[in-house]
Structures are given as C-alpha cells and as structure tokens.
Amino acid sequence: MTKWIRWSGLLGFVAFITVLVVFWLFAAAPIIKFSIENFGSQAVGAKVDVDEVILGFNPLVLSINGVQVTDKDKPMSNLVSFDSAVADMALFPLLLGKAIIQDMSLQGVEFGSVRQSSGALPNSEQVTQSQTDEAEPAKQELAAEPAAKAENSSSDPLPSADDILAREPLLTVSRGEKFKSSLATHKQEIDESLAGVPNEQALRDYQSKLDIILAGKFKSLKDFKARKKALDELQDQFKADRKAIKRASAAIKNGKKDLQSQWSGLKQAPKEDYKNIKGKYTLDAMGTSNLAALLFGKDAGGYAATALEYYEKVSPLLASDDEEGDVLEEAKQKRLAGQFVHFPTDRPLPDFWIKHLSFTASLPMGEVIVTVEDITHQQDVINKATTLMAVGRDMPTIKSLTLNGVLDHRNAKGRDQFDLAIQDWQLKGLNLGLAGLELDNSLLDVNADVIFNGSQMNAQGQGSFNQANFSSNDKTVLAKEMVSALANIDTFSVDGKAQGELTHPDVSISSDLDSKLSKAFNKRIKQKQDELANELRKKLADKLLSYGGDYEQQLKQLNASEGSLDGKSKAMGKMAQTEMGDYQSQLKAQAKAKADKKKKELAKKAKDKLKKFF
Known part of the structure; x- marks a missing residue:
C-alpha cells in the first residue's frame, strides 16, 4: 500500500x-x-x-x-x-x-x-463639496416646494393699512406731490403778477387825479398844456397797469385751469389706489384652497427629500456593469491587458451576491426589521431583482409599519417600486407654522407608493387624520378664528403627488380640509377686509387732505382775485377813455358865448323900443 x-x-x-x-x-x-x-x-x-x-x-x-x-x-x-x-x-x-x-x-x-x-x-473632497453645493438647493427646493406653492397660491396675509401704504406705489402720493409742486409754482407766479396790479387805493388816487385835471376851465394856454401833460402821464400809467392786470388775469386763469385738472385726478386717486390694493391683497375662499399644503407641505417635502436622497445614493450601486457603453469603454481600456472570460453555464454566478440580508434599524420612532434579498450589481446574471421588506417592531407611536420594495436593474434604464403603509401613527405637538397652529394629537394612516423609471418618478400617497385636535398660542383674531373652525373638524385627509424628474419633481398637496375651512374663513376674512378697507379709505383721504389742504378755499380766493381784476380792468379802461378838449376850442366857445349873449341883449333892447310905439 x-x-x-x-x-x-x-x-x-x-x-x-x-x-x-x-x-x-x-x-x-x-x-x-x-x-x-x-x-x-x-x-x-x-x-x-x-x-x-x-x-x-x-x-x-x-x-x-x-x-x-x-x-x-x-x-x-x-x-x-x-x-x-x-x-x-x-x-x-x-x-x-x-x-x-x-x-x-x-x-x-x-x-x-x-x-x-x-x-x-x-x-474628491473639492468635487464632493461642489456637488453638494449644486445639489443642496434642489433638495431644499423639493422640501419647501409644497409649502411654497401653497403660499404662492394663497394671497398674502393681510398686513396693516400703514404697511400697505408704505410698500405700495400710490397714485395719491404721486399726483399729490405733483399737485403740491404745481400749486407752489402757480402761487408764486400769481403773487408776482399781482404785485404789479394797482390796489383799490391806487384806483381812488387815479380818479382823484382825473377829477383835478378835468375840473374847471383852462385859465390860459399854459394851464391847458400842464393839464394835458398830466393826463398823458396818467394815461401811460393806465396802460401799464392794464397790462399788469392782464398778466395777472392770465396767470390766475392758467393756474386755475391746471390746478383744477390736477385736482380732479387727485380726488380720484384714493379710489383708484383702493381698487388696486383691494385686487392685490384680496384673501377669499380661493386663497384658502391650498391651506393643507401650507400646513403640511414642509414636513411632507422634508420626508420626501430625505427618502430621495438615500435612493439616489443606493440606486447606482445596483446598476448592471454589463451596459453596452460601459463594456465597449472597458474593452478599449483592457484590450491589451486581457480579461476574465465568463463561459456559458447553467448556473451563472455574479462577482458579488448577497442572497439574504437582515438587520434591525433603530429609528426615533422605534425599531424596524429590514430584510433584503438578492443584492448584486449584476442582476442580469442571476435574472432576479433586489427585493426589500421592512416591518416595524415595538414602535410606541405606530401600530404597524410596512415597506415593500423591488429594485429591478436588469436593464440599463431600471425600474424601482416601493409601497409604504402606516397605521395609527400617533402624532403629538406637531408645529404647523401658520398662526401659531399646532396639531396637538391625531392618529394618522398613510398609504403611499412610488415608481422610478430611470430618471423619472411617479409617486402618490394619502394620509388620513383621525381624532385630530388643534390649538394655537397666538393671540391674534385670525389664530382664534382658525382654532375655532378646526375645533369642529376631527377627521380629514391629505393627498400628495410627485411626478417628473427625480431631481426636480412637480409636487402637489391637496386636502378636503380646505373645503371644510373655507366657509369659516370667508366670514372672518370678509370682516377683516371690511375693517382694512375702512382704514385704507380713511388714511388715503388723510393723504389727499395733506396734499390738497385748503385748496377749495384757495380756489375761492383765486376766483375773487379774478373778479377783482375784472373790475379793476373795467375801471382802468373807463378812466383810460377820458379825454380833454384843446385850448382853442375853449376860446372859440367863450367868444361864441359872448357873441350870443350880446346878440340876446340887442334883441331885447329892440323889443323894448317896439313896445313904446304901441
């Protein structure tokens, strides 16, 4: 062996x-x-x-x-x-x-x-900072967009009358300043022209001089010439004075015409200003049509921005590296270096694959058990999408929370879908940011789903509020009226949608809370508008008075001055027509009178002689 x-x-x-x-x-x-x-x-x-x-x-x-x-x-x-x-x-x-x-x-x-x-x-620190600076405004815009749309769709909150008059360009002010300037200019011109017009005493003096010149008979040729010279001098003064009167009359007439024209526009200015202001600051039922977005938009937008931020960072890690463009580029770079060849097999394996991942995440609202299946950047190799399931556990303020997701990147475009369901989420002390409003407590049910197709997204969700209680620490009448109206509303729903580009979706929020509040708001807003309207009218009238002042009295004085000038002009004209006969005429008249007298005496004597014969 x-x-x-x-x-x-x-x-x-x-x-x-x-x-x-x-x-x-x-x-x-x-x-x-x-x-x-x-x-x-x-x-x-x-x-x-x-x-x-x-x-x-x-x-x-x-x-x-x-x-x-x-x-x-x-x-x-x-x-x-x-x-x-x-x-x-x-x-x-x-x-x-x-x-x-x-x-x-x-x-x-x-x-x-x-x-x-x-x-x-x-x-990459500088590049990262640059990307952060570029991305941050978009995220802030997404978080603020619902509330911003609500604020834009609602009219501005009604400020005080003084605030409005201070910020708005008023016709009363522009026309009033012009009228005030014109009044000062015309007054100066009229005063200067009237300074050359003879007064009543001067007219009496003129008449006295005329009477002296024309009184009695000429004593001699010298006396005649002296009187004639005095009369000519007086006539020259009459002509100069009549020209001065004519200039003063023209100044008064032109001033009256200009001021009356401007005064007519100035009197209409407060009405026109009020009409313009009323159209700009009107707040009615249409103004409350997006109140829900104003109350809940920032919170919803903030949650959405956070979720999208994490999605944008995780999604690229699942993208397949077998996309045609990447393969061609990589082939060019590694053609001379060689590459690892994947031969066909019945059970292909990706380079990296987590078949089952589980963990428990600790969140402020409690623990969430997360299970993820088939994590890989080569989903096309295993022909499976990554699946996600998250379930809440031991959450004091939420009865149940479930999040399901499918991240499918088996093709270049990719399609991801998520579904969220929350039941009996206990909300407490939620600051709504309008008129000091707070949602003291409520039970919220949430159902939402979102689909990502490449760079496009389509999301929609609904939140149902039950057992809602509102309060406000503000002492304003508006805050009290809102709390009073909301006291009768314990159930309402909020619907949200987001569509379009992932980095800048079109977000909208609506609610049946708007219609429930509109009737209560209209009554209060009507009252508030009436109060503001009365105050605006009064202050505009005060502004008109500050510019016009005693214009009516000044107009009467101008009319009186114009009438006085007419009288003086006629008197001066009459005096200017006075003429004095020549000295020769007076001598002839005296000789004729003497001859007539002698003739009468002779006739009388002849008559007396004839009586003696009879």
Whole structure:
C-alpha cells in the first residue's frame, strides 16, 4: 500500500495546504478588510472604514466589525454604520474570485450617525463639496416646494393699512406731490403778477387825479398844456397797469385751469389706489384652497427629500456593469491587458451576491426589521431583482409599519417600486407654522407608493387624520378664528403627488380640509377686509387732505382775485377813455358865448323900443 503512495507529491500537497491555511489565518482577513475599504470607497465616492475582519473555517464565516460608510455629501456624517456583520460565504465560488454570501445579518445599524473625522476622499473632497453645493438647493427646493406653492397660491396675509401704504406705489402720493409742486409754482407766479396790479387805493388816487385835471376851465394856454401833460402821464400809467392786470388775469386763469385738472385726478386717486390694493391683497375662499399644503407641505417635502436622497445614493450601486457603453469603454481600456472570460453555464454566478440580508434599524420612532434579498450589481446574471421588506417592531407611536420594495436593474434604464403603509401613527405637538397652529394629537394612516423609471418618478400617497385636535398660542383674531373652525373638524385627509424628474419633481398637496375651512374663513376674512378697507379709505383721504389742504378755499380766493381784476380792468379802461378838449376850442366857445349873449341883449333892447310905439 505504501508503495502506491508518492511521498514527494503528498508532502507537496501538505505543504500547499499548510501555506493556504497560514495565508487564510494571517493574510486573508487584512486583504478582505483592505478590499472592502478600497472598493467600497470607490463605489460610494467616500471613505468606507472597517475596524476588524474575522474569518471562520467551519463553517466558512466572515465577520466584519465597526463598519462606517461615509455620506459623500456630508463627510462628517455616515450614510449607514453598523457594529457587526456576520456573513455565511460559499467556499468554492470564492476560489473563483466570486463573493457569494448565503446569509448576512447586521447588528447595531444606524443611519446618519456622526463621524469623528471627515470621510471625504482626499482627491474628491473639492468635487464632493461642489456637488453638494449644486445639489443642496434642489433638495431644499423639493422640501419647501409644497409649502411654497401653497403660499404662492394663497394671497398674502393681510398686513396693516400703514404697511400697505408704505410698500405700495400710490397714485395719491404721486399726483399729490405733483399737485403740491404745481400749486407752489402757480402761487408764486400769481403773487408776482399781482404785485404789479394797482390796489383799490391806487384806483381812488387815479380818479382823484382825473377829477383835478378835468375840473374847471383852462385859465390860459399854459394851464391847458400842464393839464394835458398830466393826463398823458396818467394815461401811460393806465396802460401799464392794464397790462399788469392782464398778466395777472392770465396767470390766475392758467393756474386755475391746471390746478383744477390736477385736482380732479387727485380726488380720484384714493379710489383708484383702493381698487388696486383691494385686487392685490384680496384673501377669499380661493386663497384658502391650498391651506393643507401650507400646513403640511414642509414636513411632507422634508420626508420626501430625505427618502430621495438615500435612493439616489443606493440606486447606482445596483446598476448592471454589463451596459453596452460601459463594456465597449472597458474593452478599449483592457484590450491589451486581457480579461476574465465568463463561459456559458447553467448556473451563472455574479462577482458579488448577497442572497439574504437582515438587520434591525433603530429609528426615533422605534425599531424596524429590514430584510433584503438578492443584492448584486449584476442582476442580469442571476435574472432576479433586489427585493426589500421592512416591518416595524415595538414602535410606541405606530401600530404597524410596512415597506415593500423591488429594485429591478436588469436593464440599463431600471425600474424601482416601493409601497409604504402606516397605521395609527400617533402624532403629538406637531408645529404647523401658520398662526401659531399646532396639531396637538391625531392618529394618522398613510398609504403611499412610488415608481422610478430611470430618471423619472411617479409617486402618490394619502394620509388620513383621525381624532385630530388643534390649538394655537397666538393671540391674534385670525389664530382664534382658525382654532375655532378646526375645533369642529376631527377627521380629514391629505393627498400628495410627485411626478417628473427625480431631481426636480412637480409636487402637489391637496386636502378636503380646505373645503371644510373655507366657509369659516370667508366670514372672518370678509370682516377683516371690511375693517382694512375702512382704514385704507380713511388714511388715503388723510393723504389727499395733506396734499390738497385748503385748496377749495384757495380756489375761492383765486376766483375773487379774478373778479377783482375784472373790475379793476373795467375801471382802468373807463378812466383810460377820458379825454380833454384843446385850448382853442375853449376860446372859440367863450367868444361864441359872448357873441350870443350880446346878440340876446340887442334883441331885447329892440323889443323894448317896439313896445313904446304901441
């Protein structure tokens, strides 16, 4: 028997096994640790840290302790971390370079834990920061979009009348300033023109001078010439004064015409301002048509943004590496280096495959048991999609929680689907952020599903609120009215939808709460609008008065001045028409009168003589 044994070969086999065992004991674990950290870091784009790797032989078990997977967008936080992972590995595929894990369980799983040091890769830290800066606005926009849409669809909250008048461009102000400036300009022109117009005393003096000039007969030629000169001088003054009166009348007439035109527009300005303000700040039933989005949009958007953030980081890890473009590119790079050829087989195996993964995640709301089947980046090789099931356990505030998912990346586009169901979620002290409103307590049932097709998503969900109680710490009338209206509403539903691009979906939120509140709101808002309208009218009228002031009284004064100028103009015209006869005419008249007198005397004497004869 011993002759059949080839001792040299046996010794060589024993030596090979010994070397293999020694390698397994001392080198395999560090190599596996290095491989996990190296290839894991490349996959997630950030550091993957492993404290310890332990190998067991019978059965072949791989234990990994202290794993931290860095969030590449937040280098000081972990995407996921766990205390230990125990994996049952298949031996023979491992000899072929394939990591096939039959069962893997995780302990101490945490999401978003804080790191002691940055997990950014040295050569990608700047790129990561740049990507974070670019992605952060989109995430914030997604989280704020429902509430933003609600705020945009609702009219602005009614501010005070002073706030409105301070922020709005008012016709009353613009026209009032123009009127005020024009009034000052015309007043200056009128005052300057009236300064050259003779007053009543001057007119009386003119009349006295005329009376003196025209009184009595000329004593001599010299007396006539002196009076004629005085009259001519007075006539010249009359002409100058009449021109001054004409200028003053024109200034008053033009001023009245301009001011009356502006005053007409200024009086209409408060009405036009009120109409414009009313149209802009109206809040009615249409304004409350998206109140649910305003109340619940930020919370729903925040949850959605967090879920999408994790999906965006996990989904690329499941994408098949056999896509045509990648294969062609890889072939060009490795054509001269050679490659490992996969020959056809009845039972093909991927390079990496976790058939069954289970762990318990500790969340603020309680524990969630998670089971994942068929994790691999080569789903086309096994022709199976990755499946996910998460079930809540010992959750104080939730009766039941179930999440099912199918991540199918057997083709380049990929199709992932998730379904979420939550029953009797006890909500307490939820700050709604409007008028100090809080949802004191309520039972919430949630049913939601989402489908991802490539870069497109289609999600819809419904939340049913039961036994709802609201309160508010605000002392405003609006807050009190809202709480009073909500006191009669203990059941309502909120529907949400998200469609479009994964990075920027179109999000909408609606609820039957809107219709239930609209009637109560309309009554209160009508009252509030009436109060505001009255205050606005009063303040606009005050502004009008501040610009117009005693315009009506000033207009009466202008009319009186215009009438006085007309009287002065007529008086001056009459005085200007006064003429004085010449001295020769007076002498002829005197001679004629003397001759007539002598003629009468002769006639009388002749008559007396004739009487004597009879």
